[in-house]
Amino acid sequence: MIINTESAPMVQYDTVGENIGVLRLHNGRDNLVDHAIFLDLFQLKQWLNNYKFKGLILTGEGRNFSKGANVNRIREYKGCPEILEKELNEGKKILSYIEALPLITVAAIEGACFGAGLEIALSCNYRLAAENALFSFPEVTLGLLPGFGGTIRLPALIGQRAAKRLISSGNMITSEDAMRIGLTDEITGKKEAFQKAVELIEGMVNHCSGKQMEYLSGMLDQPWTDCLPMYEKESKNFTELIKTMDMG
Amino acid sequence: MRQLNEETKKEIKEMVYSFLADECEVPVTELKGDLSVIDDLDGDSLMFVEMIEQLKKKYSLNIQMQNIGKYLLKNPANTIKEVVETAYLVYEKENDIVEVL
Numbered sequence: 399m400i401i402n403t404e405s406a407p408m409v410q411y412d413t414v415g416e417n418i419g420v421l422r423l424h425n426g427r428d429n430l431v432d433h434a435i436f437l438d439l440f441q442l443k444q445w446l447n448n449y450k451f452k453g454l455i456l457t458g459e460g461r462n463f464s465k466g467a468n469v470n471r472i473r474e475y476k477g478c479p480e481i482l483e484k485e486l487n488e489g490k491k492i493l494s495y496i497e498a499l500p501l502i503t504v505a506a507i508e509g510a511c512f513g514a515g516l517e518i519a520l521s522c523n524y525r526l527a528a529e530n531a532l533f534s535f536p537e538v539t540l541g542l543l544p545g546f547g548g549t550i551r552l553p554a555l556i557g558q559r560a561a562k563r564l565i566s567s568g569n570m571i572t573s574e575d576a577m578r579i580g581l582t583d584e585i586t587g588k589k590e591a592f593q594k595a596v597e598l599i600e601g602m603v604n605h606c607s608g609k610q611m612e613y614l615s616g617m618l619d620q621p622w623t624d625c626l627p628m629y630e631k632e633s634k635n636f637t638e639l640i641k642t643m644d645m646g
Numbered sequence: 647m648r649q650l651n652e653e654t655k656k657e658i659k660e661m662v663y664s665f666l667a668d669e670c671e672v673p674v675t676e677l678k679g680d681l682s683v684i685d686d687l688d689g690d691s692l693m694f695v696e697m698i699e700q701l702k703k704k705y706s707l708n709i710q711m712q713n714i715g716k717y718l719l720k721n722p723a724n725t726i727k728e729v730v731e732t733a734y735l736v737y738e739k740e741n742d743i744v745e746v747l
Contacts (some may be wrong), residue, residue, distance in 0.1 A: 427688075427690065428690075461669070462692075509696075510692055529682065530694060530699070532695060569711075569712065570695070570711055572699055
């Protein structure tokens with residue numbers, strides 16, 4: 399089943415059996431994130447209410463998870479950064495919602511997983527990466543910093559030192575490097591990340607009832623990173639930086 | 647600098663063709679040296695990085711992506727033939743490829 403609406407142009411909703419929902423990023427070959435509000439949160443909530451999933455997979459259509467934000471779109475906000483700041487804060491509510499879902503959430507990553515795409519993947523419990531996957535926060539090369547939760551979720555996941563290095567270098571790393579620094583949980587064969595994500599969820603939910611999952615998630619998925627002032631501060635920093643992007 | 651013999655050249659060329667055929671979902675028999683990876687095969691620049699990663703593993707090469715990136719900025723590999731030649735150069739020079747700039 400696929401729903402595609404005007405309000406959620408880059409996300410397709412799908413299912414695998416009865417227990418697993420799939421959010422598939424879908425925007426051309428690169429799955430660029432054109433808009434911080436990359437899906438309709440109300441619609442997502444309704445969809446999840448209609449199905450009693452135990453797991454949710456985020457993945458990308460085609461050969462890439464996502465090459466990140468559409469930089470040309472960001473440039474359009476140079477004259478009105480306050481609008482972008484608001485949109486970023488709204489977009490982060492989507493990620494915080496996904497992060498706190500009482501489900502097992504897995505990002506199945508093939509190809510490029512850059513910038514905002516990586517920040518979306520960071521909202522999941524697990525990241526399974528195909529052997530050909532590549533990761534990067536390229537914002538620094540544009541005079542920016544990650545602005546979609548990356549400066550908060552990345553250090554929470556891999557530690558402050560490794561996060562600072564990845565963000566400030568703008569370097570691209572392989573799935574092996576990502577695994578080494580704790581950014582990903584498993585390396586899969588090429589084109590196998592999605593199937594492995596299904597297997598991971600199925601293996602984990604076999605022994606848990608819906609109620610058990612809900613209680614467990616209630617204890618574990620209250621993200622200590624879900625700190626609104628920090629996210630708002632990140633949005634403010636990002637929108638300050640877009641005023642001077644491309645200048646150095 | 648590594649010596650590139652005819653047998654290894656053949657292996658690398660076959661590896662490049664096989665990789666591109668698989669990634670671009672085109673029969674390997676339809677690939678010709680003068681085809682553009684991006685314009686004719688609908689590929690993208692990251693495919694080259696992935697391919698070099700394969701090459702790196704296969705031959706235990708000491709090459710960093712940043713150095714390939716620097717080289718490609720000055721010497722873009724657009725056609726299949728150029729991709730193969732760059733792969734030869736990566737094999738021979740490894741990280742010293744930046745000195746070829």
